[in-house]
Amino acid sequence: MRGLTYSNVMASAAVFIALGGSSYAAVKITGDDVRNGSLTGKDVRDGSLRAADLRPGVLKAGPEGAKGDPGAPGERGPKGDKGDKGDPGDGGRWLLIDENGDIAEQSGGFTRISKPGINGQPATNPNIYVDTGGSLVGKGLTATIAIQNRIDRTGDGMADPAFAGDAAVGRCNTAAITCAPAGTNEDDTLVVRSLADNTNVMSQTRRVWIHVTG
Secondary structure (H helix, E strand, O other): OOOOOHHHHHHHHHHHHHHHHHHHHHHHOOHHHOOOOOOOHHHOOOOOOOHHHOOOOOOOOOOOOOOOOOOOOOOOOOOOOOOOOOOOOOOOEEEEEOOOOOEEEEOOOOEEEEOOOOOOOOOOOOOEEEEOOOOOOOOEEEEEEOOEOOOOOOOOOOOOOEOOOEEEEEEOOOOOOOOOOOOOOOOOEEEEEEEOOOOOOOOOEOOEEEEEEO
16 A cells, blocks of 8 residues: 555645535634624625514614605594583573563563552652562673664654663662562562663663573
């Protein structure tokens, strides 16, 4: 048998390293063997890395304006149930007293108790007293002149229009008002005076709207 030479030994060693060396490197190379910053995007195959392969927080949000296109809108949801009906508002109550001291119109529940010449009330007392059908404590009262242009006040067959006058209203049986006619000094009774001039009890009477609120 031919003796081994230096060349034969070195050639055999080279073949062994060539065959086994790559396998050794694939198994043993770790992150400790890679210098920071030595790998670039060219060294990583596209699509080979996933989010699970990276530490949380490594991937940063893109620059402002780099958001992806919005997706298509979803289907419209079902119509919601109809809400409960709200409580009715307090529109108040009202009545219209004419020139004769009678109730011409009303929303309901009002009764005239007294006027000049009725219920023992002197004719010189031009006030009108109305039972409102319930306590007026805590209620609001307003009186407004009601204009007219068709009524004959003088008996001459001609209309005597009235577009102005003085009107005032209050609740009976208060610290400020005592009502004198029988059955009127109660907290469910209002007193109203509506004349051309309230400082002159002999002036012509006027139609008046009364509004009760609260």
